[in-house]
Amino acid sequence: MPELPEIWNLARQMDETLRGKRIAKVEIKQPKCLNLPPEDFQKLLVDKEVQGASSRGKWVFLKLSPGVTFLLNLGMGGEVLYFKDEKNLPQKYRLRVDFQDGSLMVINFFWFGYAHALGDQELPEHFPTAVLGMDPMKEGEFTLLNFKKLLKGKKGGIKAFLMDQKNIAGIGNVYIQDILFTAGLHPNRKIPSLKENEVEGLFKAIGEVLKEAADLGGLAYETDLFNRPGRFKDFLVGYREGKPCPSCGLEIKKIKTGSTSSYICPSCQK
Amino acid sequence: MPELPEIWNLARQMDETLRGKRIAKVEIKQPKCLNLPPEDFQKLLVDKEVQGASSRGKWVFLKLSPGVTFLLNLGMGGEVLYFKDEKNLPQKYRLRVDFQDGSLMVINFFWFGYAHALGDQELPEHFPTAVLGMDPMKEGEFTLLNFKKLLKGKKGGIKAFLMDQKNIAGIGNVYIQDILFTAGLHPNRKIPSLKENEVEGLFKAIGEVLKEAADLGGLAYETDLFNRPGRFKDFLVGYREGKPCPSCGLEIKKIKTGSTSSYICPSCQK
DNA sequence: AGTTGCAACAGGGA
DNA sequence: CTCCCTGTTGCAAC
Numbered sequence: 001m002p003e004l005p006e007i008w009n010l011a012r013q014m015d016e017t018l019r020g021k022r023i024a025k026v027e028i029k030q031p032k033c034l035n036l037p038p039e040d041f042q043k044l045l046v047d048k049e050v051q052g053a054s055s056r057g058k059w060v061f062l063k064l065s066p067g068v069t070f071l072l073n074l075g076m077g078g079e080v081l082y083f084k085d086e087k088n089l090p091q092k093y094r095l096r097v098d099f100q101d102g103s104l105m106v107i108n109f110f111w112f113g114y115a116h117a118l119g120d121q122e123l124p125e126h127f128p129t130a131v132l133g134m135d136p137m138k139e140g141e142f143t144l145l146n147f148k149k150l151l152k153g154k155k156g157g158i159k160a161f162l163m164d165q166k167n168i169a170g171i172g173n174v175y176i177q178d179i180l181f182t183a184g185l186h187p188n189r190k191i192p193s194l195k196e197n198e199v200e201g202l203f204k205a206i207g208e209v210l211k212e213a214a215d216l217g218g219l220a221y222e223t224d225l226f227n228r229p230g231r232f233k234d235f236l237v238g239y240r241e242g243k244p245c246p247s248c249g250l251e252i253k254k255i256k257t258g259s260t261s262s263y264i265c266p267s268c269q270k
Numbered sequence: 271m272p273e274l275p276e277i278w279n280l281a282r283q284m285d286e287t288l289r290g291k292r293i294a295k296v297e298i299k300q301p302k303c304l305n306l307p308p309e310d311f312q313k314l315l316v317d318k319e320v321q322g323a324s325s326r327g328k329w330v331f332l333k334l335s336p337g338v339t340f341l342l343n344l345g346m347g348g349e350v351l352y353f354k355d356e357k358n359l360p361q362k363y364r365l366r367v368d369f370q371d372g373s374l375m376v377i378n379f380f381w382f383g384y385a386h387a388l389g390d391q392e393l394p395e396h397f398p399t400a401v402l403g404m405d406p407m408k409e410g411e412f413t414l415l416n417f418k419k420l421l422k423g424k425k426g427g428i429k430a431f432l433m434d435q436k437n438i439a440g441i442g443n444v445y446i447q448d449i450l451f452t453a454g455l456h457p458n459r460k461i462p463s464l465k466e467n468e469v470e471g472l473f474k475a476i477g478e479v480l481k482e483a484a485d486l487g488g489l490a491y492e493t494d495l496f497n498r499p500g501r502f503k504d505f506l507v508g509y510r511e512g513k514p515c516p517s518c519g520l521e522i523k524k525i526k527t528g529s530t531s532s533y534i535c536p537s538c539q540k
Numbered sequence: 541a542g543t544t545g546c547a548a549c550a551g552g553g554a
Numbered sequence: 555c556t557c558c559c560t561g562t563t564g565c566a567a568c
Contacts, residue, residue: 002555002556003555032554033554058556058557073556073557074556075555075556075557076555076556076557077555077556078556110555111554111555111556112553112554112556112557113556113557114556114557127558128557128558154547154548155547155548155564155565156547156548156549157548157549160548160549165557172555172556173555173556174555258548258549258550259549259550259551260555261555272541272542273541273542302568303568328542328543343542343543344542345541345542345543345568346541346542346543347541347542348542380541381541381542381568382542382543382567382568383542384542384543397544398543398544423561424561424562425550425551425561425562426561426562426563427562427563430562430563435542435543442541442542443541443542444541528563528564529563529564529565530541542568543567543568544566544567544568545565545566545567546564546565546566546567547563547564547565547566548562548563548564548565549561549562549563549564550560550561550562550563551559551560551561551562552558552559552560553557553558553559554556554557554558554559
């Protein structure tokens with residue numbers, strides 16, 4: 001379940017590690033995750049050189065030269081692993097990308113995931129990434145002003161809003177838990193009911209929770225490009241059903257909120 | 271609040287009364303109910319001859335020759351009145367249509383309503399009427415088989431389904447009350463939970479309630495083309511809050527169902 | 541009481 | 555734990 005912090009770190013590592021490498025070969029074991037027939041997909045990638053990697057929300061953008069972007073969404077669980085050579089490869093993978101220098105990366109989806117290849121002209125029309133909202137790690141766009149603008153006129157619950165990738169890209173059902181707890185907000189709070197200071201606290205909470213997790217290398221049960229786990233494991237309320245609230249000591253509850261589960265302190269989150 | 275029975279009678283009366291008349295003049299006091307600028311609207315109607323009138327759901331179709339249709343939706347309350355001459359005209363009206371023989375009709379909207387004029391080529395793209403579902407008075411299309419087909423796969427509440435003009439055209443929040451009571455169904459019953467015999471009873475109830483009301487000339491508090499009231503006034507449960515259920519004698523309740531009100535017998539409607 | 545369009549919400553499938 | 559599509563529901567506007 002990689003969310004923004006994991007993906008952000010992964011993209012940074014891919015950028016540093018893969019830049020300048022040229023793709024030699026693409027092996028596809030699971031064609032349904034592609035946006036193209038396997039042959040077209042391979043043709044688009046092979047012989048292209050990695051210009052750099054970046055991320056927006058939960059999507060990795062691997063820029064290739066000339067004129068192609070390799071888009072990756074790991075879905076609920078999934079990994080990208082880099083290897084200097086063929087030794088120690090995992091037995092199972094969905095995609096394998098070999099570079100001309102003998103190094104390679106394998107991609108695994110534990111449930112659903114996407115690997116899309118697009119030419120420069122089609123990229124702007126790639127619906128899933130074209131509609132992504134602002135990325136909380138991009139300080140120029142994720143500002144309090146933009147956040148308030150985005151909330152203006154919205155009527156729904158705050159949790160559904162924050163998890164909609166069209167509004168803010170990168171928040172999933174893991175980090176949302178501590179974000180809402182930090183902001184002192186119940187997941188079902190209606191947006192119009194939020195007071196000025198609650199909106200500001202929420203804005204701060206989003207940045208803090210995600211950046212702290214990113215600084216720690218992401219979740220302890222996820223692994224990075226080099227198969228190393230992250231160091232973030234101390235959720236405040238997330239997945240701590242029945243344990244005491246770190247603020248007031250009351251028992252943390254697991255509740256249904258729409259179609260997702262939420263972990264909340266019934267006393268601290270209104 | 272004319273629904274299908276009132277509109278059906280109105281269209282029949284208009285057909286008999288107006289057929290063969292030629293429009294001499296159109297006066298517009300409320301341009302916002304039109305689909306065209308007043309001048310274009312007038313130009314389309316003036317000098318055309320009435321070929322006939324019919325209805326689908328709550329819409330009246332007045333066929334004009336050559337090649338124009340005059341569409342009328344009376345919204346929540348509204349009337350069409352015919353006069354042999356200018357004597358006894360009501361003081362207030364939204365639209366006045368004069369015929370070359372000196373007779374005329376005036377149209378009144380008490381709240382919202384539409385008067386649209388369309389050429390034959392645009393008529394099929396007139397969204398509001400193009401998406402109308404089957405009309406319960408049209409025996410060829412409103413069949414048990416078609417009704418069951420339409421219900422297939424639907425998941426929502428039965429009242430919302432029946433009132434959606436895309437499914438069945440003509441049922442509003444007045445007659446729906448007695449239809450559901452006759453069928454013994456609670457407004458919030460989910461469609462997938464309906465048993466075969468309940469579906470059949472509902473189908474019969476729709477036809478019976480609407481046809482009986484139509485035979486009686488529609489609601490007693492509505493008036494027809496000649497300003498005569500209908501004779502249907504004895505609702506079974508509709509608008510009879512606090513009165514006894516005609517079947518079991520228990521008190522009829524008014525409840526909120528979604529955004530509309532429903533009158534039900536809590537004992538007879540499951 | 542009516543109709544539309546849109547946002548919000550819920551369920552199923554990949 | 556994902557995202558997407560669809561149908562349904564609710565709300566505000568004429």
